[in-house]
Amino acid sequence: MTQWSILDTWIVIVGSLCAAACALPGTLLVLRKMSMMGDAISHTVLAGLAIAFLVTHRRDPATMFVGAVVIGLVTALLIQLVGSLGRTEIGASMGIVFTSLFAMGLVLMRQAIDHVEIDPDCVLYGAIEASYFDQITWMGMNLPRAAIINGGAGIFNLLLIVVLYKEFKVSAFDPALSTTLGINANVMHYLLMTMTAVTTVAAFETVGSILVIAMLIVPPATAYLLTDRLSFMMCWSVLLAILAAIFGHVSAVTVPTWFGFGGTSTAGMMAFCAGLIFVAVWLLAPRHGVLSKVFHRCILQLRIVREDVLGLLYRLEELPPSHELSTTPALLQGILGVGPVLSTLAVSSLARRGYIEHRSGQLHLTNQGRRAGRHLIRSHRLWESFLQKHLHLASDHVHEPAEQLEHITDAAMQNQLAERTNQPQTDPHGKKIP
């Protein structure tokens, strides 16, 4: 690995500030299902810079900044306008407005480029690697300009969201109610667009206009999988964004060297890491993650098979003693119609908990197991009685639904069922209800 220097530290700091600043408005964009609005606005920044220069013939940063932010807002306005003219849905409207403005930006840039020092490469990919060398003095310290700009955008966003937290929340969740409460949803929409424009303009020098969208959307979309509260979602977004920035730069300088290449684009790696983090969370998130869903489904399936084994053993015990009792695990598996893995797991976990025991190759219920089996069979037969009495199902149609309902019936529900069916002694098939 190459030597870590002050340069790298500042790249990580600038990247983190930029990512964190993007994550805040990004959360609201994702929740309002307007993710691509950030993309649209970031693409029109170019036009804003060119127009600002052509109009004012000045190229100081403040003029450029204001010009870009204004064009960002104009983009948002035009998108709403084109969308409201009818026959154009909002996605198409975005496509129309931002591509036109982006193309116009490119053409104007060409016109203006002889006069302005705008590097197209830097516009598209950012220049985070060079940010350390562009320093300005602020409060007696020499700081990279990018750190101050992105930090400023982050503080601007943070202040707005802290002060107007409930207004942003209600206008994103229920714009109609929000407006009737006197919190005009349109005003809040354009405030969010202002935030997005400011952040995008600040960020685009750092990560480039293409990668801004990744920083705006991916960390919030990841956070959405991790929590059910808006405030936590915002905190997670910022945290994940910073993580993506750190890992992004570290892997940009290390990973390519493993393959004998030099370092690669940090901005690109930041976006890529954000994507990797999303995939990891998508797989591993405790509640909304794919693996946790699969895991919970397996646990549920195992519980059902366990109960079925107890029920089956109980039914076999009910048979007159003259029957040849054969309760080998293999036989159980055949009757229950489940795979060998599941049945082996079920039998071994029942044995471990003392519900069943192995005696000379056969399975037998313990007293504890018998109680559990009786409970299940009682639920099953009560349900059959109930379905026949109250839903008028034929007696040969009650087994299947009862087979499912028996697994979600507790003692209280059992008592209610017994009451509603007048405490029957036998089920519709004439079997005794234990």
Added chain:
Amino acid sequence: MTISTGQPGASGVSSPIGQNRSHIATGDEHPVTAPLSIHDMTVAYHRKPVLWDVDLDVPSGRLIGIIGPNGAGKTTLIKATLDLVPKASGRVLVFGKPYRKQRHLVGYVPQRESVDWDFPVNALDVVAMGRYGTIGWCRPVTKRHRTAAYEALDIVGMADYAKRQISQLSGGQQQRVFLARALAQDAQLYFMDEPFASVDVATEKAIVEVLRRLKDAGKTVLVVHHDLQTVSEYFDYLIFLNMRVVTHGPVGEVFTPENLKKTYGGRLTLLNEAAELFARQAR
């Protein structure tokens, strides 16, 4: 429990459905100003008129059903009244003053499908939103407002679900959360857009109970309603709407086959239903 609004000029606001009506111009010596008067309101979408010349004075303290066929403009009537869709013409007075100045007196329950129930908030957060107007811009939601929200949830039988994320609630429970939010608003005039649409029996009961409470507290409630079977049971005043106001008045006077026919036109199945309904009521 008494909660004051904390806003200068606004009078004390009682519990979610309190009796306090001091900020309305009522009084024995003055005629009561109508909670809602709509003058010459016309609404058009893309040049196609949806509502024509609506002229309406709504009486105070009534449960008012708005009925009419699909596409009659029932939702549009509410949205145009609340400035949520632009009006081609017309004005709206709430307790004698323009609606814009009287927002704090108006509560709104939108259709349940109008919001994203996967939004990362819990039931209590949603109900607390009802108080945002009272709290005012830039001020945080304090404990007192959360308590009021919790009490409103309790009234609709949803206190146990306060911390539940809203996507984990059933449709009926979500509707009750919306209703609790309206209670938390503590308004004087309510608009509810199809609160009874596809809800379970428990929720239907809870909604009826809430409507009664609101009426007992002297509030005026307008409800877009679809089920003609329950109209006379739930409401005491009706507005028949089909692009224009066909008629309006107390249920006993206006809920007649003729008015239904005028409103619903030649929709035979519905008329048969109505005939059956009247036959049953006559018995």
